[in-house]
Amino acid sequence: MNNVEKMTDIVAKFVAYTAKKLPDDVIAKLEELGAKEDSPMAKVIYETMFRNQELAVKLDRPSCQDTGVLQFWVKCGTKFPLIDDLEALLKEAVVKATFEAPLRHNSVETFDEYNTGKNVGKGTPTVFWDIVPHSDKCEIYTYMAGGGCTLPGQAMVLMPGEGYEGVTKFVLDRMTSYGLNACPPLLVGVGVATSVETAALLSKKALMRPIGSHNPNERAAKMEKLLEDGINAIGIGPQGMGGKYSVLGVNIENTARHPSAIGVAVNVGCWSHRRGHIIFDKDLNYEITSHTGVIL
Amino acid sequence: MLEIKDGKTILTTPVSAEDLKDIKIGDIIYLNGSLTTCRDVAHRRVVEEGREIPVDVRNNAIFHAGPIIRPLPDDKFEMVSVGPTTSMRMEKFEYEFVKITGVRVIVGKGGMRENTARACKEFGAIHCVFPAGNAVVAAVEVEEIVKAEWRDLGMPETLWNCRVKEFGPLIVSIDAQGRNYFEEMKVEYNKNKDVQIEEISKQVGFIK
Numbered sequence: 001m002n003n004v005e006k007m008t009d010i011v012a013k014f015v016a017y018t019a020k021k022l023p024d025d026v027i028a029k030l031e032e033l034g035a036k037e038d039s040p041m042a043k044v045i046y047e048t049m050f051r052n053q054e055l056a057v058k059l060d061r062p063s064c065q066d067t068g069v070l071q072f073w074v075k076c077g078t079k080f081p082l083i084d085d086l087e088a089l090l091k092e093a094v095v096k097a098t099f100e101a102p103l104r105h106n107s108v109e110t111f112d113e114y115n116t117g118k119n120v121g122k123g124t125p126t127v128f129w130d131i132v133p134h135s136d137k138c139e140i141y142t143y144m145a146g147g148g149c150t151l152p153g154q155a156m157v158l159m160p161g162e163g164y165e166g167v168t169k170f171v172l173d174r175m176t177s178y179g180l181n182a183c184p185p186l187l188v189g190v191g192v193a194t195s196v197e198t199a200a201l202l203s204k205k206a207l208m209r210p211i212g213s214h215n216p217n218e219r220a221a222k223m224e225k226l227l228e229d230g231i232n233a234i235g236i237g238p239q240g241m242g243g244k245y246s247v248l249g250v251n252i253e254n255t256a257r258h259p260s261a262i263g264v265a266v267n268v269g270c271w272s273h274r275r276g277h278i279i280f281d282k283d284l285n286y287e288i289t290s291h292t293g294v295i296l
Numbered sequence: 297m298l299e300i301k302d303g304k305t306i307l308t309t310p311v312s313a314e315d316l317k318d319i320k321i322g323d324i325i326y327l328n329g330s331l332t333t334c335r336d337v338a339h340r341r342v343v344e345e346g347r348e349i350p351v352d353v354r355n356n357a358i359f360h361a362g363p364i365i366r367p368l369p370d371d372k373f374e375m376v377s378v379g380p381t382t383s384m385r386m387e388k389f390e391y392e393f394v395k396i397t398g399v400r401v402i403v404g405k406g407g408m409r410e411n412t413a414r415a416c417k418e419f420g421a422i423h424c425v426f427p428a429g430n431a432v433v434a435a436v437e438v439e440e441i442v443k444a445e446w447r448d449l450g451m452p453e454t455l456w457n458c459r460v461k462e463f464g465p466l467i468v469s470i471d472a473q474g475r476n477y478f479e480e481m482k483v484e485y486n487k488n489k490d491v492q493i494e495e496i497s498k499q500v501g502f503i504k
Contacts, residue, residue: 044324044465045427052430065364065377065431102376104364148382148405148428164500169493176485180478181382181406183428219502226499230492234485239427240406241467242481272429 007082007284008089012096013296014288015070015142018276019062019101022053023290025211026187026248026273033185033245042243049238049271064272067103068144070094070125073208077135081282086138087127094125106147128201141208142276149186152178155200155265164223167192167264168230171250174266175231180240183270187211187248188231191265192220193255199263202253207269208277211249224250238271248273306462310355311400313420319468321477325424326464327401330356330442333363333456335381337449339389342396350445351457353399359426360386360404361434362452365441375438375458379431380405383412383423391415407469407478417474424466437463 001009022030034046056063072090076083097103098119107121108114152174158166171190179186191202214221227250237243248271257263269275277290288294297308298315307315309329319325332351341347363378383404386393390408393399394415402412402421405428412423426434438458445455469477 041322041324041467044467048427048430048433048465052433055432055436059432059436061377061432061435062364063432064429065362065379102364160503163503165493165497168496168500172489172493172496176482176489180482180485181384219500223500226496230496233492234488236485239425239467240481241425241469241477270429 003082003284004085004089007280008093008096010284010286010296011090011093011140011142011278012100014276014278014294015093015097016101016103017291017294017296018142018274019067019103019144020056020060021291022063022272023275023277024292025290026275027053029211029248030185030271033248036245037238037243039243041241042238045238045241062101062103064146065104066146066148067101067106068146068274069106070119071128071143071145071204072125073128073130073141073143073205075130075132075139077132077137079134079136079282080138080280081136082138090125090127091120094120128205136282138280140278140280142278143208144274146270146272149182149268149270152182153200153203153265153267155191155196155203155263157196158262158264160260160262162262167262168227170264171227171266172230172234175234175236175246179246179268180236182268183272184236184240184246185238185248185271186246187269187273188227188250189267189269190227190250190252191254191263192252192257193263194257194261195263196265198255199265200267202255203265203267206251206253207267207273208275209251209253213251215252215254217254220252220254224252304462307401309357311357312355313400313472316400316420316422316472319422319471321468321471321475321480323468324465325468326462327357327403327460327466328462329460331403331458331460331463332356332358333361333378333454333458334358335360335362335453336385337453338446338455339386339393341446343389343392349397349455351443351455353397355398355400357401357403358399360402363435363456365451365456373441373444373456375435375441375456377431378434378438380426380428382406383408387411394419394421403466407476409476409479413470413474413476416470416472420472422468422472423470425469426464426466434463437461
């Protein structure tokens, strides 16, 4: 097996694994929130969720039937030996995982409107690149973007007069309109930047950050907490059916902005937030930080 | 038939209007018997094309869902993974669908609106939510796939007629009186949201 095949195989196995087991931080947060709900309905919903995750591992099946479109956030060193092969290799890994896991066929070619039957297509899986100078490592976040939690995504440009008050309204409006059906408790990603595309990318990137992590900017971190408490206080609860906690967390990512514009975007992850994180060194030794005790 | 067993409210098909009369929005129930997956195109065929539904769902249950199925020998099938899909997509068809087919229990994800609520009230039916994302729990509560009709629609849209055992939890979102859980909750959520926007806005005046 050459190195391209070796890395393809590792990524395929890891992707299949993430369909069946949630990352450590998500499991811990669901356990924390589940224990704090006291209505019989919320309790039954959490019990079902925990039983489902146990059964998925025991029976070796995807825990949710919607295994999403695969997205990869890559932080690749310029000296990583497989940098040239990476994008093609990730696509091949998704095809492999789709037949091995099995994953649902979730790639429909636009305009021609047919399902490719392989879970990959033009531009899918999505690969987002961050190039890291002078490094020979490759870090990959894997993410299964399901249909239900993709639907609430929205981006727009506010006028500075609308301020962070406008950002607040933008995010909260989305929670009560589209958030209910997106399988709460949600992980909410917010991008605050200069235009729609910069904000939108950041709002998805924010979902790769571990639950409980904070934006290094003190005010941004304060706003994360305010939005988290505020959305919880709306009372959406698990499945949008009412409860004390509506979110796993709120993560904000930001850049500077044009003086005349505030780009803002929101993206959400469902309670079944299937995110993985794997780091390869130049010899393809790997470390998985999102899930403990994984044997691929 | 409606029974309470070990504290669980269990509906067994065939279900009568009488069985549903004491079930209220927010109740948690379980289902035994005949449950058929039925979603977008099947609704369109029944309502718009006027075709006869090839599985008898009268006094039985339908499930807005598209499963992952594994074929077995002798034209048998195994339910691998099945979860609810957004019920709202069927809202447009559901009044006519209930009227024509006589279905009593509709299972799906999220709320539905006035068309469905009107059907539930007029014809004696309910809509329930199966907690989404729990596809393995739902799959193991399917005892057998009894038959598969309209297979030309492909795996997600085929009518998979299942025999289920204590299928649930099902949370009643529209009852046979026509009350609608999500619509009532949304009023409260929106009120709470306005309060929170005002509170947070006082603390994020970073542009000065």
